[in-house]
Amino acid sequence: MEVYVLSIRHATLMKLARASSDLPDVLPHLSEHVIWIELQHLPPIAYHSVTTFDFIYAMAGHIVNRDTAQRQINVFQSDASKVTIASADMSDWPQHVKVTFQDGHETVVPGSIIQNRRLLTATRQRAGLVSQTTWTSEIQSDPPSLNYADVQAGPGMAKLLHKIRAHGFAFVDDMPATPEATQSLLESIGPIRNTHYGGFYDFTSDLSSKDTAYTSEALEPHTDNTYFTEPAGLQALHLLSHTDGAGGQSSLVDGFRAAEQLYKEHRYAYVILSMTGVYAHASGNEGINIQPAQAFPTFTHSEQYKKLIQVRWNNADRAGVDTPWRHLEGWYDAAAKFDAILNEQKNQYWFQLKPGRMLLFDNWRVLHGRAAFTGKRRMCGGYIGRDDFISRFRTTNYSQEELEASTLTG
Ligand SMILES: [Fe+2]
Structure with a gap:
């Protein structure tokens, strides 16, 4: 039998002994503070009580404030004896573990929380990841969309946000062509982000703000x-009217698909754009000079699940490239390759926005x-922060147990 213990310092599973008979020698000082959990698909795991205590903190009402879901005890400063687990009842495993603390408090921990702690399932659910489908212009034959009435009812919001996570965009059809309905739907996802342009916007092409979007x-x-x-995570556009003119078709490009193509065709260019920071600015308006806290690369990847999570690309707002002179030409060459991919007709989905x-x-x-x-176009919309967008996705698409299993584990 293999024995593992959850390392307090590194929060990783460490193999301590290969035979259960070694246990008394290996863990003499932990013997009073260890509970054994027979996992369904894993070797037996021993958790040190203080770690376990922190790990399951949210399950216990005396440790976590039930109203705010925040810790009430600092385990780094508490006397360990006050937070020691007295016993663990495994009779309902793998559904639950009943834990009794030495002070008499009891709590029930869902087995999935213990099993999923560092598994990919929990990591993906933290980020609200779904199976993503990258697309080209062919998506025009069946773009992801939902009816407004369906979004308003039952699991409609969950479906809408799931479509956006899977495809990167979605339409809401047959809705009132009013700023009120648009704002209300946006606010049902999350707070509208306020910027130097304001919060919810409703504008005509009059250059009221000095940005090409207003031309x-x-x-x-x-x-x-x-x-x-932190660029906004979600953006909404709703054309309310277009009078006395024509044109203005919209285009969308799947940045993940374009990055995928760059990776396949020009691997070195992909690496350069992943490693080279680029500055940007918004400084066209009086009294405004916004720049990011640091130069960010075009492609950002998750440290945890090793996937591309963000594409930043705006030629109009680009400022300096954070690379030495000798590497600058290489960056421009890589950027030109990506720009060419973004402008390939097969990668651009064109359509007409309509009220x-x-x-x-x-x-x-x-x-x-x-x-x-x-002519004259009236457009409304707004931004929602990335974390608010993912928060709403998570709370509408996951069960309470899934939420806890990807939120509270230590
Ligand atoms: Fe824009």
């Missing part, structure tokens, strides 16, 4: 907010652009 010019595929340390059809897209993944237009 009638064509816009190349880009992500918004590259000048922020009653709201577009929501993931600004960390999908690039947007538009053709020039004539």
Whole structure:
């Protein structure tokens, strides 16, 4: 039998002995503070009581404030005897473990929380990851969309956010072509982010803010907010009217698909864009000079699940490239290759926004652009922060147990 203990310092499973008979020699000083948990698919695991205590902290009402879900005890400063587990009842394993503390408090820990602690399931659920489908212009035959009435009812919000996580965007059809309905739907996802342009916007192409978005010019595929340390996660656009003119078709490009193509065709360019920070700025308005806290690369990857999680690309707002002179040409060459991929017709999904059809897209993944237009357009929409967007996805798509298993574990 193999014996493992959860390391307090490194929070990793360490193999301590190969035979159960070794246990008294290996863990003499821990013997009073160890509980044994026979996991269904894993070798027996011994948890040190203090670690276990912190690990299951949220299950115990005397440790965590039930109203705020925050810790009430600092285990680093508490006397260990006060937080020692007296016994663990495994009779309901793998559904639950009943734990009794030495002070008499009892708590029940779902088995899935213990089993999933560092498994990919919990890591993916923390990030609200779903199976992603990257796409090209062919998505025009069946773009992800939901009816407004369905979004308002039952699990509609969960479905909408799931579509956006899977495809990077979704339409909401047959909704009132009003700023009120648009704002209300956005606020049902999360708080609308306030920026130097304001919060919820409702504007015509009058250059009221000094940004090309407020003109009638064509816009190349880009992500918004590259000048922020944290660009908005979700963006909404709803065309309320277009009078006395034509044009203005919108385009979307799947940034993850484009990055995938760059990786396959020009691996070195992908590496350069993943490792080289680029500055950006928003400084067209009086009294405003916004720059991110540091230069961020075009591609950001998750340390935990080794996946691309963010694409930043905005040629109009780009500032300096944080690389020595000798590497600058290499960056420009890599950036030109990515730009060419973004502008391949097969990668651009073109469509016409129309009143009653709201577009929501993931600004960390999908690039947007538009053709020039004539006449007068009235557009409304807004940003939602990435964490608020994922929070709403998680609370609408996961059960309470799944939420806890990917939130509270130590
Ligand atoms: Fe934009």
